[in-house]
Amino acid sequence: xxxxxxxxxxxxxxxxxxxxxxxxxxxxxxxxxxxxxxxxxxxxxxxxxxxxxxxxxxxxxxxxxxxxxxxxxxxxxxxxxxxxxxxxxxxxxxxxxxxxxxxxxxxxxxxxxxxxxxxxxxxxxxxxxxxxxxxxxxxxxxxxxxxxxxxxxxxxxxxxxxxxxxxxxxxxxxxxxxxxxxxxxxxxxxxxxxxxxxxxxxxxxxxxxxxxxxxxxxxxxxxxxxxxxxxxxxxxxxxxxxxxxxxxxxxxxxxxxxxxxxxxxxxxxxxxxxxxxxxxxxxxxxxxxxxxxxxxxxxxxxxxxxxxxxxxxxxxxxxxxxxxxxxxxxxxxxxxxxxxxxxxxxxxxxxxxxxxxxxxxxxxxxxxxxxxxxxxxxxxxxxxxxxxxxxxxxxxxxxxxxxxxxxxxxxxxxxxxxxxxxxxxxxxxxxxxxxxxxxxxxxxxxxxxxxxxxxxxxxxxxxxxxxxxxxxxxxxxxxxxxxxxxxxxxxxxxxxxxxxxxxxxxxxxxxxxxxxxxxxxxxxxxxxxxxxxxxxxxxxxxxxxxxxxxxxxxxxxxxxxxxxxxxxxxxxxxxxxxxxxxxxxx
Numbered sequence: 001x002x003x004x005x006x007x008x009x010x011x012x013x014x015x016x017x018x019x020x021x022x023x024x025x026x027x028x029x030x031x032x033x034x035x036x037x038x039x040x041x042x043x044x045x046x047x048x049x050x051x052x053x054x055x056x057x058x059x060x061x062x063x064x065x066x067x068x069x070x071x072x073x074x075x076x077x078x079x080x081x082x083x084x085x086x087x088x089x090x091x092x093x094x095x096x097x098x099x100x101x102x103x104x105x106x107x108x109x110x111x112x113x114x115x116x117x118x119x120x121x122x123x124x125x126x127x128x129x130x131x132x133x134x135x136x137x138x139x140x141x142x143x144x145x146x147x148x149x150x151x152x153x154x155x156x157x158x159x160x161x162x163x164x165x166x167x168x169x170x171x172x173x174x175x176x177x178x179x180x181x182x183x184x185x186x187x188x189x190x191x192x193x194x195x196x197x198x199x200x201x202x203x204x205x206x207x208x209x210x211x212x213x214x215x216x217x218x219x220x221x222x223x224x225x226x227x228x229x230x231x232x233x234x235x236x237x238x239x240x241x242x243x244x245x246x247x248x249x250x251x252x253x254x255x256x257x258x259x260x261x262x263x264x265x266x267x268x269x270x271x272x273x274x275x276x277x278x279x280x281x282x283x284x285x286x287x288x289x290x291x292x293x294x295x296x297x298x299x300x301x302x303x304x305x306x307x308x309x310x311x312x313x314x315x316x317x318x319x320x321x322x323x324x325x326x327x328x329x330x331x332x333x334x335x336x337x338x339x340x341x342x343x344x345x346x347x348x349x350x351x352x353x354x355x356x357x358x359x360x361x362x363x364x365x366x367x368x369x370x371x372x373x374x375x376x377x378x379x380x381x382x383x384x385x386x387x388x389x390x391x392x393x394x395x396x397x398x399x400x401x402x403x404x405x406x407x408x409x410x411x412x413x414x415x416x417x418x419x420x421x422x423x424x425x426x427x428x429x430x431x432x433x434x435x436x437x438x439x440x441x442x443x444x445x446x447x448x449x450x451x452x453x454x455x456x457x458x459x460x461x462x463x464x465x466x467x468x469x470x471x472x473x474x475x476x477x478x479x480x481x482x483x484x485x486x487x488x489x490x491x492x493x494x495x496x497x498x499x500x501x502x503x504x505x506x507x508x509x510x511x512x513x514x515x516x517x518x519x520x521x522x523x524x525x526x527x528x529x530x531x532x533x534x535x536x537x538x539x540x541x542x543x544x545x546x547x548x549x550x551x552x553x554x555x556x557x558x559x560x561x562x563x564x565x566x567x568x569x570x571x572x573x574x575x576x577x578x579x580x581x582x583x584x585x586x
Contacts, residue, residue, distance in 0.1 A: 029047075029048060029049060030048050030049055030050055030051055030130055030131045030132075031048070031128050031129065031130050031131075032048060032100050032128060032129040032130075033100070033127075033128050034100050034101075034102055034104065034126065034127055034128060035100065035101070035102050036099070036100055037097045037098060037099040037100075038058055038059065038069075038097065038098045038099075039059075039096070039097050040059040040061070040067045040091060040092070040093050040094070040095075040096040040097070041093060041094055041095070041096075043058060043059040043060075043061055043067065043093075046058055046059065048129070048130075048131040048137075049074065049131065050074075050131045050132060050133045050134075050135070051132075051133055052133045053074055053075075054073065054074060054075070054133055054135065054255065055071055055072070055073060055074060055082070055131060055133070055135040056071070056072055056073075056074045056079075056131075057069075057070070057071045057131045057137055058070070059096070059098075060072060060079070060081060060084075061093065062090075062179075064093065065092055065093050065094075066090040066091075066093075067090055067091050067092070067093055067096060068081075068084050068085070068086055068087060068090055068091075068179060069084070069085040069086055069091075069098050069108050069117070070083060070084045070085070071083040071084075071131070071135055071137060071150065073135075073255065073257075073271065075255075075271070075273075075276055076255075076271060076276055076277075076278065077275070077276040077277055080257070080278065081155075081157075081179070082135055082155075082157040082159055082257060083135070083137070083150050083153075083154065083155055083157065084155050084179060085098075085108055085116075085117045086108055086116050086117045087155055087173075087179050087180060087181060088180050088181055089116045089117070090179075091108065091109075091110045091111070091116055092110055092111040094111055095110075095111030095112075096108070096109065096110050096111055096116075097109055100126065100128070100129050100139075103124045104124040104125055104126030104127070104139070104147075105118055105119065105124065105126070106118060106119045106126070106129060106139060106148075119139065119148045120148075125141040125142070125147065126139040126140065126141060126147050126148070127140060127141055127142050128140055134151075134159060134160070134161055134162070135159045135162075136149050136150055136151045136159075136162070137149065137150040138150070151163070152168070153168075154168060154169070154170055155170070155171065156170050156171055156172055156173060156259055156260045156261075157170065157257050157258065157259045157260075158170060158231055158257070158258040158259075159231070159256075159257060159258075160231050160232055160233045160256060161230065161231070161232065161233070162230075162231070163228060163229070163230050164186075164187075164188070164194075164228070164229040164230070165188070165227055165228055165229075166188055166227040168187070168188075169185045169186060169187035170185060170186040170187070170258075170259070170260035170266075171184070171185045171260060172184040172185070172260045172261055172262050172263075172264065173261075173262045174262065174324070175262055175322065175324075176262050176263075178262070182262055182324075183198055183199055183200045183264075183293060183324060184196065184197070184198055184199075184260055184261075184262075184263075184264040184291075184293075185197050185199060185260060186260045186266050188227040188229075188241075189206075191215070191222040192222045192223075192224050192225065192227055192240070192241055193209075193215055193220050193222055193241045194220075194229060194239055194241055194243055195208060195209070196208035196260075196264070196266060196284060196285075196291075198264060198291070198292040198293035200293050200296075200324070202297060202396075202398075203293070203355070203396065203398050205292040205293060205354060205398065205399065206292075207264075207290065207291060207292040207399075208266075208284055208285060208290075209243075219242060219243070220241045220242055220243055221241055221242050222241065224240040224241060226240040227240060228240045229243075231256065231258050231268075233252055233256075234246075234250055234251060234252060235247030235249065235250040235251065235254065235256055235268070235270070235281065236250065237258065237268070237282075245268075245282050246282070247268055247270060247281035247282055248281045248282065249270050249281050254270050254271065255270070255271040256268060256269060256270050256271070256281070257269050257278075263288065263291065263294065264285070264288075264291035264292070264293065264294055265283055265284060265285045265288065265291060266283065266284040266285070267280050267282065267283045267284070268280070268281050268282035268283070269281065287307075288301070288307040289301035289302070289303065289307050289401040289402075289403065290401070292353065292354075292398070292399045293324070293398065293399065294307075294309065294323070295309035295310075295323050295326060295327075295400060296309075296318070296322075296323055296324050296325050296326020296327065297318075297325075297326035297327065297396070297397065297398055298311065298312065298315050298326050298327040298328070298329070298397045298398075298400070299311060299323060299326045299327050299400055300312055300347070300350060300400035300401065300402055301400060301401045301402070302401070302402045302403075303402075303403060309323045311327035312327070312345075312347060312400070312412055313345055313347075313412070313414075313420040314329060314330055314331065314345070314412060314414045314418055314420055315327035315328060315329055315330065316328060316330055330418065331414065331415050331417075331418050333379065336376035337376075337415060339373040339374070340416075341415060341416055341417075342373065342413055342414065342415060342416060343413075343414055343415075343416050344369065344372075344381075344411040344412065344413060344414070345411065345412045345414055345420060346409050346410075346411050347402065347409060347410050347411075347412065348409045349402055349403060349404055349405070349406045349407075349408070349409065349538075350400065350401065350402040350406065350408075350409060350410045351382050351392075351400070351401065351406060351408055351410050352380065352382070352394055352396075352397045352398060352399055352400045352410060353398075353399040353400075353401070354398065354399055355394060355395055355396040355397075355398055356392045356393060356394060356395070357375060357377055357378055357393040357394065357395040358371055358375075358391070358392070358393045359390070359391065359392045359393075360390075360391045361388050361389060361390040361391065362388030362389050363388075363389050363390070363391045364389060365383055365389065367391070368381055368383050368389070368391030368393075369381065369383075369411070371391065371393050372393045372411070372413060375393060377395045378393045378394065378395065378413060379394055379395065379396070379397055379412070379413055380393075380394045380397060380410055380411055380412045380413055381393045381394060381410075381411050381413075382394065382408050382409070382410050382411070383408060383409060383411065384407055384408035388501075390408070394410075404534060404537070404538050405537070405538065405542040407500075407542070485574060486563045486571050486572065486573065486574055486577065487563060487564055487571065489563055489574070489577065490559070490560045490561070490562070490563020490564040490571075491517060491560075491563075491564060493556055493557075493559060493560035493563065494517070494520065494521075494557070494560040494561075494564070496556075497539065497540055497541065497553060497556050497557055497560065498520065498539065498540070498541055499540075499541025499542075499543060499544075500516075500541075501516070502516045502517035502520055517564065521561060521564060524539055524557065524561065525561065536550060536553060536554055536557070539553075539557055540553050551584070552584055555580065555581075555584045559572075559577055559580055559581070563577065
């Protein structure tokens with residue numbers, strides 16, 4: 001009986017020890033020996049784990065039959081992937097294997113034996129594959145020298161102490177939650193400067209750092225040949241082109257990753273040890289609408305207040321599930337339409353960056369429009385009402401954006417036959433003025449009862465010019481003289497507030513000419529009358545960046561508008577203006 005009890009006791013000890021030994025080995029296995037394999041069929045158990053359990057390497061499955069050989073954060077709630085061997089070629093669940101062959105080459109094969117991926121090491125002396133605490137998968141020889149490492153072949157993520165050098169790049173995924181390669185990348189350009197690039201099916205466009213500035217204005221230098229950038233364990237990023245940044249939660253003990261995201265933004269993430277969720281601790285693009293290609297061809301990015309993509313009037317989405325595909329026209333653009341067969345539709349405070357056929361300044365609105373009318377390649381033109389007038393005709397509509405402080409409008413070239421419905425993008429479009437046959441007799445009492453806008457011939461710095469009839473039936477041009485001192489003072493005030501000259505002539509709504517002052521006054525008055533709460537911030541010079549007294553700016557604009565009233569009887573006296581300014585308190 002005692003013998004049986006002793007036998008049972010020994011048997012239990014063997015089982016417990018064996019179980020513990022098996023658990024310990026599988027729990028801490030971070031090495032794959034030569035001749036061994038990891039199988040997709042047993043994805044949950046066929047894994048490598050770094051010694052500190054920070055990273056796991058194995059087959060990552062989505063659905064029932066799509067697997068990738070990858071490395072991911074063990075503790076993150078979503079098992080965030082940091083590297084993939086076959087991101088663009090998933091393998092089947094059954095029969096797919098990752099093998100470290102006897103010749104030292106690591107190979108990933110699909111169920112039919114097709115080689116989907118293999119490491120490109122020229123050395124055949126690899127003895128083992130090992131997953132390090134850094135998240136780096138390495139092949140080592142018998143001396144423990146590294147022959148190959150995953151750090152040299154990043155996908156979309158850079159880990160601490162993983163060097164980004166010449167020829168390496170982070171490439172985004174094509175969509176949220178997807179793994180296939182996308183259109184955005186982070187890399188060292190040929191001038192030794194780190195850049196963000198959109199490389200789509202039709203265009204290639206750099207968008208970071210600010211391409212409107214020089215290398216030195218962006219705080220970079222191209223006088224370096226090392227092309228080396230590293231993120232350390234403190235959350236500091238240092239680059240040989242002098243670019244650097246630190247995480248908002250800089251310090252040791254936090255797991256981090258620098259990822260080229262699917263939306264074109266480069267972000268540094270920090271892992272919360274309690275929630276196991278990621279938070280953004282730095283990003284390259286605070287304004288997402290500055291990311292090129294974000295909304296695809298013809299699309300426009302708008303803040304509502306979060307960035308959203310939309311199609312302009314006359315266009316519709318190419319793919320309802322993917323904004324990278326942009327928008328397609330509802331009309332045929334292959335034929336060259338005559339000037340009388342097209343119309344232009346204004347989208348205020350908007351533009352499509354780059355791909356200009358022509359850029360000119362100084363130039364009038366009408367001349368800019370004519371450049372687009374006469375060029376079959378022109379799909380739109382941008383006109384900027386600042387200073388002398390800037391014109392950009394567009395051959396391709398990419399990188400569209402709209403922001404309330406942008407000082408230009410884009411005018412889409414559309415066929416006359418196309419019926420276009422209203423859009424929120426067009427809420428600030430001007431109204432069309434139809435020609436009038438109303439005549440006025442000078443000296444007649446009816447002169448004070450008519451609508452002067454209907455008989456206006458034009459306007460200049462000293463007032464408007466109207467059409468009138470003398471008693472002998474002669475037609476004359478009549479100028480209503482202004483209080484020059486008050487009028488001129490009002491112009492100066494408005495130019496100071498707006499930050500631009502308002503004396504140039506422009507064409508509004510592709511019809512009658514007017515001064516920029518007239519256009520400015522008309523738009524501001526309309527916004528005020530419509531209860532547009534944003535009228536003040538859209539009126540004040542955007543270069544002030546909201547660093548001004550809202551009350552003082554409001555008073556100045558109101559005084560300026562009164563001083564330039566067309567009806568001189570409605571203008572204040574200079575003494576009234578001075579008193580209003582003295583009474584203005586912040």
